[in-house]
Amino acid sequence: MAHSFLRSKKALAATLSLSLLAAIPAPALAAAAPAAVAAQANQSTAAASTENYALFLSSKLGITFGTAPTRGAFIIAIAQALQLTSDSADAVAFTDLASSSPVAPAASALYNKGIIQSKSVLAEQRLSALQAVFLAVKAAELKELAYTYPADKVAAALKRAKLTATQLGSLTAAQEIAAAIDTGLVEPADYGQLTPGAPASAGFAAKLLGRVLETQGLYKHYIGETSDFDIYAKLTDAYRTSDIIDGGELESVVDGALQQGLVTGYNLKDSRYDANFVDSLAITYGHSDLKHAIQLIGLLRSEGIHAKVQFEPKTSAFVHLIEWGEPEPSSDYQYKKLDNGNYIASAKEYDIAFEFDSAADKARFQPVILQYAKKNSEDVQGLISGSWWQPLYYSNTELADYDIITNNKLIGSGSVYAQSFSLTKDAEAVSEGFKKLNPDAKIVSYNFWVDHPFHNYLTGESHL
Structure with missing residues (x-):
């Protein structure tokens, strides 16, 4: 009985779809088709990009993210990828992190580099997409660029991701997200993940870290691809x-x-x-x-x-x-x-x-x-x-x-x-x-x- 009901719903949906398509003028259909194809291609490219970064991180650096990355895991991954270390001489006393924590050395290294700017780490907290970008902008050494952004330039960049400075809480935060968008640290396919409070997926964390490595010259090096005509x-x-x-x-x-x-x-x-x-x-x-x-x-x-x-x-x-x-x-x-x-x-x-x-x-x-x-x-x-x-x-x-x-x-x-x-x-x-x-x-x-x-x-x- 349930199967019959589902089949009926699918048939109805198909009928409605055909009716709607019949009501759309032919020129509009012609315009919509390439857009849909382009969107599908962009999604496919984005998925391939995520897989490439994840494979690089795992095979070259031994870095993998679980299905629900924490702030601590992302901090450790950044330190490992950028080869940032700290010892007892430059250890930082965090308010919510014991010195014996496995996150502590990485957090200290990032704090001393200005990537972490608070004595509160919240290492066990689920990593949000925006938090990941805040860390990535500084790890990619783009913060000075970000802080040159006036309000109108910030608003123009954020608009592409359907965000406003008010949603991000401060001008500094808005500048960092705007710079991440303009520089390509976050690509268009991932703008939807920048919703305030939304958790970062493992794929988003891997791609973001991969792009940080690219800004630092620590990713792959190549002059082109065999498919490029100018490769010769x-x-x-x-x-x-x-x-x-x-x-x-x-x-x-x-x-x-x-x-x-x-x-x-x-x-x-x-x-x-x-x-x-x-x-x-x-x-x-x-x-x-x-x-x-x-x-x-x-x-x-x-x-x-x-x-x-x-x-x-x-x-x-x-x-x-x-x-x-x-x-x-x-x-x-x-x-x-x-x-x-x-x-x-x-x-x-x-x-x-x-x-x-x-x-x-x-x-x-x-x-x-x-x-x-x-x-x-x-x-x-x-x-x-x-x-x-x-x-x-x-x-x-x-x-x-x-x-x-x-x-x-x-x-x-x-x-x-x-x-x-x-x-x-x-x-x-x-x-x-x-x-x-x-x-x-x-x-x-x-x-x-x-x-x-x-x-x-x-x-x-x-x-x-």
């Missing part, structure tokens, strides 16, 4: 403005390892260019030729594979044997002569970091490379320009049909680091060799997954 120009500009990297104090260690035969080569990179992508969706691809990079992007587009793209400058060093002939320095190659007459060659190269839309697209990358970007014979046809016998691409998470090797990484005093890839069985010897060359060297070794042809190169086996 951006890639070209990035390549042409990159130079051979100076390894500073690190070079004495890795050059020594190269001369001793401890390693067959090494790379220099600058951490300021690191993509900071989600590892489960990312692959890094190394090469030296700009034309190859441009065609690689076009290849992925032609295969329907979409990804974010980051250009990471790289310098590769190896021993240039004197029997190969006297080297000729250029802007792309530099040489240091050794006592035995050989040279250490430093070559301008690059890594391109890709973050794919899905794990399935990441898995599709290798078959495309093996078919269109790997040389198998001298006269092979149908490959993109500059294809190598042993292409180099790798993942920090496990992939089928990839091999495990080790990155032996030397961390310097600045942003430049050196790395040398080795078979896992040789990693300990490489690290010990680095230590003998410099007992104070900071070495980080970790395993990752590389394509089989490059693994063969490390083993000295066939280039196929």
Whole structure:
């Protein structure tokens, strides 16, 4: 009986809908349809954005929000994401928070940075959307901007979210929300959550914190996406403005390892260019030729594979044997002569970091490379320009049909680091060799997954 009643109601609703549609002039329907489609697209984009931020926070920083985030949880998350700490020397005595509380160190760190401005934390209280934005504006270092807003500018921004300054209680609060709206810290899809007293959802908290990270340069770094037509120009500009990297104090260690035969080569990179992508969706691809990079992007587009793209400058060093002939320095190659007459060659190269839309697209990358970007014979046809016998691409998470090797990484005093890839069985010897060359060297070794042809190169086996 209940089912019949529901069916009757649905039929009635459908009849009414058809009647109403018949009463609307055709031009109005034509105008309404695109608006509805746009609204649906915006909702879909907003949902994807929330998921991306939540995935980044959980996989890169170990931050997750429960279904009902508290103020204390959000305070801890901000401190963790921005790497803000405090010790007993700068601990703050809060009126409602014991010094033994797990929230206390984070709250002190935020108070000392001016993100929290009250000695009352209310850590167990459910986080409201507006409270989250008040904290986020200060964490994003936008408060000075906010406080430049005159009343009319505040009112104009708040109107877009159907808010008034009176609802927010003070001019300062209204200025902060207005600045959050204007700067995009809160996007239009989330204006509805800014109702006074409304609780912040886990998704809203994650997105807001993700956007704080973006303002601080702590989120992902990329020059564009494979779907952008101007990605080719951006890639070209990035390549042409990159130079051979100076390894500073690190070079004495890795050059020594190269001369001793401890390693067959090494790379220099600058951490300021690191993509900071989600590892489960990312692959890094190394090469030296700009034309190859441009065609690689076009290849992925032609295969329907979409990804974010980051250009990471790289310098590769190896021993240039004197029997190969006297080297000729250029802007792309530099040489240091050794006592035995050989040279250490430093070559301008690059890594391109890709973050794919899905794990399935990441898995599709290798078959495309093996078919269109790997040389198998001298006269092979149908490959993109500059294809190598042993292409180099790798993942920090496990992939089928990839091999495990080790990155032996030397961390310097600045942003430049050196790395040398080795078979896992040789990693300990490489690290010990680095230590003998410099007992104070900071070495980080970790395993990752590389394509089989490059693994063969490390083993000295066939280039196929």
